[in-house]
């Protein structure tokens with residue numbers, strides 16, 4: 001119970017990594033606000049079955065007012081916000097020469113501006129309470145990936161945002177780190193053709209796709225007091241993908 005009594009907001013928590021992160025933080029004792037476009041009733045049910053506590057909220061991270069309302073709800077109901085996990089993300093893949101402006105805009109809106117929208121009100125609250133843990137979910141694709149110019153640009157942007165936040169908030173005992181998942185088995189990746197899947201697995205030294213729980217375990221560590229001296233870092237969770 002490393003997060004006993006902590007108040008945590010997880011974005012994109014209806015499925016995939018976000019759901020696993022919400023479940024893990026609740027399992028560690030946090031009270032979790034699980035946010036997603038249509039709320040997260042199933043995630044909440046799973047948290048309850050595991051003996052944890054949480055609430056579900058409707059949250060569109062592309063809407064700054066919606067993000068501010070989510071942080072305000074945490075403060076109104078629980079008096080503070082200790083942990084923010086910016087996980088919500090989408091992909092709209094296309095080769096650069098075919099990338100439509102709408103595909104560019106949509107990915108930047110969710111994956112980069114969405115992180116800023118939640119981070120700003122959360123950081124403001126964390127400065128006041130002089131405590132906070134922020135984890136932003138970037139991606140191994142931040143270094144560049146064929147067919148993912150929009151996604152890679154957004155995920156690289158998240159790293160700059162993470163490091164700047166870490167510098168600005170360090171004196172308030174607020175840490176901010178990013179995680180770069182590699183190839184994790186979720187709805188986002190299940191759609192890839194079997195041949196591509198095999199190519200991806202062949203590139204992973206540990207020889208398997210990651211599970212959402214692999215990322216959730218890293219988030220639990222970075223949001224715990226065990227990681228109080230770690231800030232501004234990018235942690236790869238990719239089975240050795242980048243070696």
Ligand SMILES: NC(=O)c1ccc[n+]([C@@H]2O[C@H](COP(=O)([O-])OP(=O)(O)OC[C@H]3O[C@@H](n4cnc5c(N)ncnc54)[C@H](O)[C@@H]3O)[C@@H](O)[C@H]2O)c1
Nearest residue numbers: 012014016017060061087088089139181183184186187188
């Ligand atoms: N799966 C992977 O292999 C992988 C690898 C690297 C990084 N990531 C990143 O991890 C995060 C989660 O990925 P996933 O695989 O679980 O994806 P997913 O598609 O399974 O889940 C994403 C969740 O985000 C929510 N969401 C989308 N737009 C939103 C918005 N505007 N406001 C609030 N919620 C919104 C969706 O409703 C969904 O529940 C993303 O940021 C993704 O880029 C995933």
